[in-house]
Structures are given as C-alpha cells and as structure tokens.
Amino acid sequence: MCGRTHTLLLLLLPLVPACAVPHAPPANGISGLERVWIEALGVDEWPAARAVERSLRRLPEVAEVTVELSTNLVTIVPRSDTEFGFAAAADAVRAAGYRPGRMWLRARGDVVAADGLLRFHIAGWKEPLRLGARPEPGLILFDAAVRFSSDGVSLWPQHAPAL
Amino acid sequence: MRRPLRSFAALLATAIAGRAQLHTVDAAVGSPELPRLSEQVDYVTTAHVFGLTADTELTWSPTTWLEAGIEQPWYRRRVAFGDPASGRLRDTLEGRGDMVLHSKLALLRENAIAQSDSLSLLMELSLPTGAHDAAVAGVELPRRQQLGLGATGAGLGIAYTAVRYRERTSAAFVWRHFGNHDGFDPGEELELDLAWSYRLQPRVFDASAPEPEWRLCAELLGKYRTDDQERSRGMDGGGSEIHLELGLYCQANGWLCLQSAVRVPLYADLGDPFGNTWIGCTFAVQVTF
Numbered sequence: 001m002c003g004r005t006h007t008l009l010l011l012l013l014p015l016v017p018a019c020a021v022p023h024a025p026p027a028n029g030i031s032g033l034e035r036v037w038i039e040a041l042g043v044d045e046w047p048a049a050r051a052v053e054r055s056l057r058r059l060p061e062v063a064e065v066t067v068e069l070s071t072n073l074v075t076i077v078p079r080s081d082t083e084f085g086f087a088a089a090a091d092a093v094r095a096a097g098y099r100p101g102r103m104w105l106r107a108r109g110d111v112v113a114a115d116g117l118l119r120f121h122i123a124g125w126k127e128p129l130r131l132g133a134r135p136e137p138g139l140i141l142f143d144a145a146v147r148f149s150s151d152g153v154s155l156w157p158q159h160a161p162a163l
Numbered sequence: 164m165r166r167p168l169r170s171f172a173a174l175l176a177t178a179i180a181g182r183a184q185l186h187t188v189d190a191a192v193g194s195p196e197l198p199r200l201s202e203q204v205d206y207v208t209t210a211h212v213f214g215l216t217a218d219t220e221l222t223w224s225p226t227t228w229l230e231a232g233i234e235q236p237w238y239r240r241r242v243a244f245g246d247p248a249s250g251r252l253r254d255t256l257e258g259r260g261d262m263v264l265h266s267k268l269a270l271l272r273e274n275a276i277a278q279s280d281s282l283s284l285l286m287e288l289s290l291p292t293g294a295h296d297a298a299v300a301g302v303e304l305p306r307r308q309q310l311g312l313g314a315t316g317a318g319l320g321i322a323y324t325a326v327r328y329r330e331r332t333s334a335a336f337v338w339r340h341f342g343n344h345d346g347f348d349p350g351e352e353l354e355l356d357l358a359w360s361y362r363l364q365p366r367v368f369d370a371s372a373p374e375p376e377w378r379l380c381a382e383l384l385g386k387y388r389t390d391d392q393e394r395s396r397g398m399d400g401g402g403s404e405i406h407l408e409l410g411l412y413c414q415a416n417g418w419l420c421l422q423s424a425v426r427v428p429l430y431a432d433l434g435d436p437f438g439n440t441w442i443g444c445t446f447a448v449q450v451t452f
Contacts, residue, residue, distance in 0.1 A: 042274025044326050046376060047451045050417035051194035069368035072276045097194040097227045099274040 032108035032123025033084050036076040036146075037160040039101025040093045043072050048098070055096035059088055072101070073161060083125050086146050086153050103146040104160035111135060120144070120155050132156035183378045183412045185424050185445055187358035188335040190281035190324035192230045192269045198223040203447040207426075209440050215239040216260075228269040235292075236260035238310050242299070252300050260293040261311045267322070277328050285320035285337060291344065306347045307391065314349055316341040329362040331378075343392075350389035350401050358382040360412065376414040380424070383407055388433070404431040410445070420449040 040052045049067035052074060056065045061084045064077035074093070078084045090100035109122040111131070119128035120135070120142060135142055135157045144155035183189075185203070193199060198221070205216040215238070222232035238260050243253045265287035273280040293311020297304055306313060320337030335356045341349035360380035368376075383405065390401035410424030426443035433439065 039276065041276060042272070042279040042326075044277055044279065044331075046373065046414050046417045047197055047420075048194065049370075050451070051196035054196045066370050068370045070277065095227070096196050097192065097224070099272075101276075 030080045030124050031078065031083060032125070033078050033080075033105060034108065034141075035106040035160075036078055036084060036086070036089060037104045038074050038076065038089055038093060039072050039103070040067065040074050040096070041072055041099040041101045043067060043069060043098050045069070048096075051096040052093055052098060055092040056089060059085065059092055061085060061088075071161065080124075087148065090148070104144065104158065105146055105155070106141060106143050106160070108141055130154040183331055183360035183380045183422075184333060184358035184382055185380070185410055185422055185447060186384055186408065187333045187356035187382050188267070188285060188320070188322045188337075189331075189333055190267070190283040190322035190335070191272070191279065191326075192228060192267055192281070192283060193222060193224045195224045195227060197451040199449055199451050201447060201449040203445060205443060205445045207440060207443040211243050213241045228272075230267040232265050234263040234265065236263075238293075240310075242308070252302075254299040256297055256304075256308075256310055258294050258310050261316075262290045262292040264288045264290070265318075277326070279324075279326045281322075281324045283322050285318070285322055285335065287316075287318040287320075287337075287339075289316040289318070289339075289341075291315055295344075306349070306393075312341060312344075312349055313347065314341045314344040316349070318352075320354075329366075331358075331360045333358040346394040348392035350391045353387045355385040356382060357385075373416070375416070376412075378412040378414075380410040380412055381408070382410070382424075384426075402431070402433040404433055404440070405429045406440070406443075408443075408445075418451050420447075420451075422447040422449070 043049055043052055046069070049069050052067050053065045056062050056074065056076060061079050061082045062076055063079045066075045068075070076089065086103060090103065093100040107122045109120055112119050112121045112128050114128055118131045118134060120131050121128035130152065132147065132154045133156055142155070143157070143159045145158040147154050147156060201220045201222070203218040203220070205218065207214045216236055218234060218236045220232055220234040222230060224230040236259065238256065238258065240256045242256065265285070268284040268286070269281065270284055271280065271282040291311050291313050293309065295306060295309040295311045295313030297309055316339055318337050318339040320335060322333065322335035324331065324333040335354070337354040339352040358380060360378045363377040363379055365374050365376065385403070385405045387403040388401050391398045405428070406426050407429050408424050408426040410422060413421045415421065422445070424445045426445065428440050431439040
C-alpha cells in the first residue's frame, strides 16, 4: 500500500508545476478582467493567425484566443484565476513575428483614489491600474484602451473596435 | 538538358518560396512559431529532355529576424541526344542533386493592419551532394548535364515584399558564384524574379467561419548566366532566359497549403544543344507545423 502511494506520488509529481498558478493570483478570488483585445499588425494569412494564436496560448493567463485576419484584431479571453500580464501579451505577438498595436480591455471593477490619483481597480486584482482619464461615474463594466509608458500600464476610457 | 534543366535546378534553389508565389522568394521572415516542410514537384520538358524534380525543403525561423532552411532536390531525367540519322543516345539519370542551405535576414519589416513591407537579405550555400560523373553509353556527360555541379556555390541577394490587403507583390534579386572543381568552373548567375498575387477568396476573412484562401499568382522569372569555364577555356552556354509562370494557391487551413503552376518561356538565348525549355508544371504541398 505504501509502495503504491509512493509510486502514485512519483507519477503525479511532474503535474505539480503544471497545476501551479504561474502568474499572480487575484487577491480576492476571481479576476474581473473579461476580455483583452490586441492588434497583431501584419497578420495576413491563416498560418500567421495560427502563429499569433499559438504564441499567446503559451501564456499561462490566457484561456482562449481568436484572431480576426481582416482587422488584425486578436480577442483574448483571460483566465479568471490569475492576473493578466498586458506586456506579456504584447511580447507574445512580437515573438510570433508581428507588431503589437493598440490594446483594449473590458473589466469589472471600481475607480479608487490612491496617492492622490484616480485608479481603476480590476475586481480581484492586487494593485489598481493608473487611469489616463476619468471614466463615467457609476462604473460597473469598464472598456478601456491599455497604454504602456515608463510609469507602467495606464487605462484610457475607450471601446475596443470589436464592440 | 544542359542549360534549361540546370537553370531549373538553380531556379529550384530558391523555390518553395511560400506565401503564394512558387519561385520568387518572399521577403517576409516566417514566424518562429511555424516551421515549414515543403515538397515541390517540378516537371519540365525541352526538345530532348523530360525532367522531373522533387524538392524537399525544411524551413524554420530561430528568431523573428532570421529564417533558415535546408533543401534537397531529387532528379529524374530522361535524356535523348545525338543526331537522329546516326542514332540517338538515350538514358535516364536519377538521384539527388546539390543540397542548398539558405537563410533570410530581415533588414526591414513594417506592419500595419493587413499590410506589410519587408526587405530581407538572402544568403545561400549549395553543396556538391549530387553525382557529377554519370556517363551515357560510356561517355561521361558534360558537367552541366550531371545531377550535381560538383562545385560548391554561394549566393547573395535581396528581396522585397509588399502586402496590401488582397494583393502581394515581391521582387527578389540573387547573384550566385560557384567554385572550381576538377577544372570546371560554372558561370556566374544573376536572377531577378517578380511575383504578384491576388486573393480571390475570401474577399474578407471571417474568423467565425474560416474558409480556404485562394490566390492567383503570376511570376516573371529572369536569369542571366555567364559562360562556364573548363580548364580555363571558355565554353558556350551563357545567356539569359525569361519565364512566365501562372499559378493557383490554396491555403486550405492554418497548416496545409497546395500550389500548382504552369510555366512558359518568353525568351531564351542560352544556346542549349538539347533545346530550350518548352513548358514546365509545378505542384507543391506545404505543411506548417
């Protein structure tokens, strides 16, 4: 019995890293990030779409990927049990051989004031993200453009082209 | 066989270019995510030769700016030559040709929505892996008629590709130099290829209902070659040729692509004793992993 348990544990051992959550898990349960859209510029044929999809799927925080060839718009369904790495998604597009363009998100959360600045706190995330402009009051579902700068990620109220 | 088939062998050295065109090199470096395996079968006839070439190529991009490939042709040629009145010599040559290692270095890549411009440096190295001492009726064939040149060659070129929605246009220029082997020094080669393709279907891609991509492709394949040298003596055979190729391309899905094309000569002054090329047909299968 003890030997069997030992064998079973040895067999299951390689699965442990795969089960481990590789990115920061949401602090309070389920992530409020519902969709991320990113432009993969230069994608012009099915194999190219497949390359971008494969590269993005390799990210642990990505659940589903759909590439729209005519608009070069990639729709990402993020995993709800981990925070999403926006820069990692852009890097994945770049690693596939294409240029990451604009990025948008749709998320549930609330606007909070921190360090004298307004920030958007995606539900379940540890740290709020900087806001480039004040969103509409009474926000429930936030559509925003994601922009990168030396200060990190900032969100600007804007609908993705797909919406 | 001497000139036209060698010309086609050299054409095949830059063949399986992918991205709609069959022979003109596409300047865009392939995605590191997708290694490609291609098999291209080329059938060509001249006045006295029937030739079949099966060309296998594996291409992979270790980075987003560098693509590398290895290509191995296999030839089967039925030759008949000599004076018909005094009896013609006939034989079949079969075997592998010269292996080609090639790479593409991205110099420029500008991407926009469904548009791109690529400029790349092309480099290739041909290795004398093909037999070059075959004989017909006890007579050793001249080197140009052999399956391999017997000489190592190096090529350098540049390619440009522009994608504008449904259109793709490419231009590639390659210069090749071969070393001397057993007193035979193949002539220098210059190649200028142009390709234009148009996506017939779908007019607009729809991710929710993917359908095969069909393209029509036209290529203009030009080549100029200097005379060969044998034991420091100049030989005939240099010249130029231009071919027009029309092809159909079907990207069935994200991993399978089928291509076919017909090629006709527009101009040839290579002075080949075996006759100029009449018509060529190509069929290619490309799998991306």
